[in-house]
Amino acid sequence: MGTPHNEAAKGEIARVVLMPGDPLRARHIAQTYLQDIQPFNTIRGMLGFTGTYKGVPVSVMGSGMGIPSIGIYSYELFTTYDVDVIIRIGSCGAYAPERHVFDVVLADSAYSESTYALTMSGDENMIQFPAMDVNACILDQALALGIRVDPIRFHSSDVFYNGIEQPKADAIALGCQIVEMESFGLFHNANVCGKKAACLCTVSDSFVYEDEIATPQQREQNFDAMMRLALESAIAL
Ligand SMILES: O=P(O)(O)O[C@H]1O[C@H](CO)[C@@H](O)[C@H]1O
């Protein structure tokens, strides 16, 4: 029996799930890196696959864009499917001049102006945290693979097209170096459900350097360092 948004049967999803926003990035990861792939979801086009990586079961599923969307899918994965760990693997925009396109970054915390946590559980904290042992595992794997990954604060924004500058200015004042749109909701859900989450992102564009911008196809298929790091971490957890 599934949920309104996920037709997988219990047991068809691995205990560790990698979640890109883009369901086609999920399909690319499954087809490129996993063996013995079994598709488990097509509802609303939010593709999900379970396969094996170096012999260990791993699932990968799109989350959609924004906190409300990852809020639904991650909650169902944690509560209906007994998933233990979700690692989001996203794209992000750089606020800080030291962050360049295709750099990989790891959230050590996520600030958001979103009311998601308050509405969902009464949690008034505007900063949510990942599971520090999952972060430690990711950093260990990054060292072993020779991939540079800096743990930094993320701005998890409710808005992609800003009409006003204040939310971005507030986030930068609070130390956020990049912006994406889901980690705050994912970390909150993991904490509420007694589960674990982390978020890796690859920089896809920059607010500092206008010429640094990844194409839509690169965002779907060219984040190899982050994908390998997430997979190695998934099987090490
Ligand atoms: O590439 P994904 O994982 O979707 O992540 C980023 O890209 C989307 C916006 O283009 C938002 O979902 C943001 O968080």
Ligand SMILES: O=c1cc[nH]c(=O)[nH]1
């Ligand atoms: O959420 C996002 C993702 C990539 N680039 C941005 O500017 N924002």
